[in-house]
Amino acid sequence: MTDFDALLKRSFAEAHEPADDGFAASVSHGVARREAMAKVLSGVQIVFTILAAATLAYAGWLIAMALGAERLLTFAGDGVGSARAALSTAPSTGEVATGFLRSLSAGMSQILLISAALAGGAVAYRASQD
């Protein structure tokens, strides 16, 4: 090591370090803001997840209702007495088909809603991870 290298190292070692002129407080404020934002994002994520689950359950219920009516019609066609009795009180095939299509279209809008909720949840999750 030359004399100059030694002088350089000494100069670096003796160099002035800035005083804490509010810097630490500024960092602490930044960290607190970041944590608050993470909490908000986490809350948004939970809300979206609950919304998605509720929408999924509702859509499942609608589809089950539509399929349940159709199955009832099938049993009636097999000549089961009790089912025949049910068929006599069941709506006509046309009405069932119309009802099923109506449920399906309602289900489609639910599926779209689920997709949107899941996408929102995913975005919120991603943002909270970042």
Next chain:
Amino acid sequence: MAARFLNLAQASEAALIVAAQAKDQAAFGELVKRRQGWARALLRRMCNSHAEADDLAQDAFIKAWDRLKDLETPAAFPGWFRRIAVTTFLMAKRRQKAVFEEIDEASPIASEDSTPEAAAGAKIDLEKALARLSDAERLCVTLNHGEGLSHAEIVDITGLPLGTVKSHVLRGTDKLRRLLEPAT
């Protein structure tokens, strides 16, 4: 939380780091208080602007808060944080597309505002002399002479090729020698 029982002012740095890893913001604040001088001085030597250096130091501390769980042992904090600071600096320079920008051939700095205290050592002119180096030279010289890192360690922390690091250290040191000569 264990850190709530810490006397922050008297706690060891290791205890503060462990508490901060458990998301204790007060412990991290105390850690920042203790390390801010070193971190800001390091970044001020790398940057030409004190304001920019302080902004980068703040970014580096916030990144450190986010990644503290990745720190394996408290003893590794200085080297671990230095890496974050250097990466933050390099990212900022890449955004400015200025990392390898060279300046004109160095010429000795007139020491018209040198005080007698400054003449006794080169410490006041060191900052001015560093400002005359290119970004890459300043970075390599600071890490080598200021932080005591070897060429291989600088390669590891900056991602620059070994030959480039050696060249920047050599050229930067040579420029500093010529720049500081009138004051020494």
